[in-house]
Structures are given as C-alpha cells and as structure tokens.
Amino acid sequence: MSEFVDQDYAPLLRHVGTRWLSLLPAVTRLSECWPSVKAYFLSLGPDDCPNIVWKYLKDCENGDEGDGESCILPAYLSFFKNTLVPFHSTIQILEKDMTTTPELYSYMHQLYSKLHQRHDDKFFGEQTEEYLSQLNDNKSSPVITDFLLFYSNAIKYLEKWFQFSDKNLFKKIECLSLTDPNLSYSNLKGIVTSLSLKTDINLDDLYEEFSSIKQVLSVIASDPSNVGEKWMKVINSSNVSSNTPANLIKLVSFVLSMPVCNAYVERIFSLMKNYWRDDRYQASVKLIRCEIQIKLNFKYSCQEFHKYILRNRRLLEAAKSNKKYSFKS
Structure with a gap:
C-alpha cells in the first residue's frame, strides 16, 4: 500500500494506555502515514472496513486529503500532533532523574497556563488552521468546538488532580528550588509546619542557619546548576562551612527525597x-x-x-x- 501511494514504509506505533509518552509518537507516525492508512481502509469498502473507522473516513475518498471540503480527519490528526507536544515535554521533564519536588509546581503551572492560552487564543497549530480553511463552515464549526472542548477538558482534568493555588504543598516548597533570591525564614517555617517536622527541626537554630546563608542566595539564584547542586553549594559556602547547618540539611534532604512522580x-x-x-x-x-x-x-x-x-x-x-x-x- 505504501508503494501504491508513493510513500516510504513505516510501521504504525502502538499507544499503551498507561504510558503517556507513547501517545505523541503514535499520533505523529499515524499523521505521517496518513495517505497509506487512508488508502488501505478505503480499499476495504464500507462492508469490510470497521464501522467506527468508515464513519469518519467515508468523506475522504477523493484526492490525497479527501475532497478538501468534507474530510475532517487530517485536521484532527494535525491538532493532536500539535497539542500533545506540551503534555509530552512536561511528562519528560517530570520523569527525569534530576527533577526535584520544589520544581514540580512550576512545571505543572506552565502546562496549565499554556492550555489556557491556547484555549483563549483558539490556537490549534498552523497546519491545522490550513486544514480548517479547506472545510466549509458546516464542517469546520463542529471541529473547532471539539478542539476547544479538548482544551477545556484537559484543564478540568489538571484542576481535578492538582491544586493550582498557594494552598498547595508543592507551591509552598517551590521556594526551595532557589530560583528566587527572596527566600525568607517565614517560607522555611511554613514548610516545616506543612510537613509536620517541628519535632525533628529546631526552628530557632533553623533561623540562625538561614541567616548565615542569606547572602549566598542572591548569587545562587542565577546559577544554572540543578537544585541539588545549588543546595550543595549553599551548604558548602564559606559562610556556613565552619558550622554545619544541621536543621537546614534535614529540611532540604527531606524535601528533595520526596518523589516528583511514580x-x-x-x-x-x-x-x-x-x-x-x-x-x-x-x-x-x-x-x-x-x-x-x-x-x-x-x-x-x-x-x-x-x-x-x-x-x-x-x-x-x-x-x-x-x-x-x-x-x-
């Protein structure tokens, strides 16, 4: 079939429902092999082609992309190929060995903001826009509604499983990523309280230890190192090397040992x-x-x-x- 449509052969990829990272490659490959896939199912005809496939494919019988005014599948494929990119990249970051819990809220909020922005701007990808422009209004309007509904459902899903507010524990410990030089003792005290660590950490000593590292924070904030390496530099800095900040080490070690994902x-x-x-x-x-x-x-x-x-x-x-x-x- 690939030879018939003058396209290089490439096997379709299988998406595993429990593996998010397999979804974008599968959709991308399907989009790339679309002419071959379309030709195969059309060759089966309405009797042998699965009903669910023929329902959406029957309008694509004419031309490489259908008749241009009725075939909606290329638009859907292009949309998902474009829209799954922020999901894919975020999951890749969260599954990295070096990603730490203080960075979690920032990455999740970035994804959340991107989806909101795409929804508000009605942005579906440049190629998707080209496919939509080829459809008549009766066809394009329901497709656009579906795309916006996808964004809305994705946003609701994130809101259901992740709290985007200052009350979120991960928002409170975000300051330990050391990207903001304005880290304060009240931030550390709030983290100790939220994690119920008052019996393990002496807050008076923690204040003294924080005072000794405060001057280092402005320099560390612009350091490109990862979070763990930043804290090693803080602890080993000249300001604190003479007196080991035991309570600060306990707090940071506890937070950095928390898994970002499963x-x-x-x-x-x-x-x-x-x-x-x-x-x-x-x-x-x-x-x-x-x-x-x-x-x-x-x-x-x-x-x-x-x-x-x-x-x-x-x-x-x-x-x-x-x-x-x-x-x-």
Whole structure:
C-alpha cells in the first residue's frame, strides 16, 4: 500500500494506555502515514472496513486529503500532533532523574497556563488552521468546538488532580528550588509546619542557619546548576562551612527525597521483576535490594564497573570470604 501511494514504509506505533509518552509518537507516525492508512481502509469498502473507522473516513475518498471540503480527519490528526507536544515535554521533564519536588509546581503551572492560552487564543497549530480553511463552515464549526472542548477538558482534568493555588504543598516548597533570591525564614517555617517536622527541626537554630546563608542566595539564584547542586553549594559556602547547618540539611534532604512522580517507583518494580526471575526464585530480599541499589546508584558502564571492582581490594576480599553467607558466619 505504501508503494501504491508513493510513500516510504513505516510501521504504525502502538499507544499503551498507561504510558503517556507513547501517545505523541503514535499520533505523529499515524499523521505521517496518513495517505497509506487512508488508502488501505478505503480499499476495504464500507462492508469490510470497521464501522467506527468508515464513519469518519467515508468523506475522504477523493484526492490525497479527501475532497478538501468534507474530510475532517487530517485536521484532527494535525491538532493532536500539535497539542500533545506540551503534555509530552512536561511528562519528560517530570520523569527525569534530576527533577526535584520544589520544581514540580512550576512545571505543572506552565502546562496549565499554556492550555489556557491556547484555549483563549483558539490556537490549534498552523497546519491545522490550513486544514480548517479547506472545510466549509458546516464542517469546520463542529471541529473547532471539539478542539476547544479538548482544551477545556484537559484543564478540568489538571484542576481535578492538582491544586493550582498557594494552598498547595508543592507551591509552598517551590521556594526551595532557589530560583528566587527572596527566600525568607517565614517560607522555611511554613514548610516545616506543612510537613509536620517541628519535632525533628529546631526552628530557632533553623533561623540562625538561614541567616548565615542569606547572602549566598542572591548569587545562587542565577546559577544554572540543578537544585541539588545549588543546595550543595549553599551548604558548602564559606559562610556556613565552619558550622554545619544541621536543621537546614534535614529540611532540604527531606524535601528533595520526596518523589516528583511514580516513574521512579515503577522503574524499581521493573528492575525487581528482571532480577527476581523464575530461575532466581530463592534469592533473598536483601540480595535483590542490593542489586537494585548498585544498578541505580552506580552510573558506570559494564566495563567501567568491572575496572572499579578490580581496583577495590576490600570488596574483592569480602566477595571471596564467607562473610556474605549468613548461614556460614
């Protein structure tokens, strides 16, 4: 069929319902292969083509893109190809290893604002506008209504699962991203209260520790480093190096250890499944845990890790001894 429509062959991609990142590539590939896909289903005819497909495809029988005044599918494909980009890029950022909880609210609010802006401007993408201009008014009006409804539903979905207000915990801890030099003690105290950490953190000492780093914040705010590296620079700065800010370290460590999304947890379960195979069913929980810790915390390649092991004499001696076997010790 690809040869018939003079198009290079490319397999369609499958979208997995629980994997958001598979949606944009699948839609993009379908859009690129549209002439071949359209030709295939049209060749089946109304009797053999699935009813739901033929319902929308029957108006596209004439020309490469249909008759120009009735075929609406290219407009929908182009719209989703354009609109899914901010969703895709946001999820990619949130699933990065270096993304931290203080950055979460900012990224979510950016997506929220983009959707509002697109809805208010009735922006559907330049190519989508071209397809809409080819449709008559009776066809284009319902399509535009569908596009605006998509934006509205997406916004409502975000509002249902994420609170876009100052009451949101992630909004309160946003200041720990150190992008604003105006971080105050009241911000830190509010975070301690919201996280119920008053029994673990001495607020009087926290104030003194914050006072010692306040001058560093204006410089750190413009630093391009990630959040974790910024805090390392703050803690290791000359102003505080003589007196370790224990309470500040507790607070920052607690916040930065909070997962941004469930991607990391799912990655753990995926690794666990690979290591705890049927042929290793007698492996202990401790062994699997150690293997996963090594896999996640060592950034070496296999060759680099092999060299590291050979240089570590203590580790080699421990591996040769019986200490690793609890039943032999």
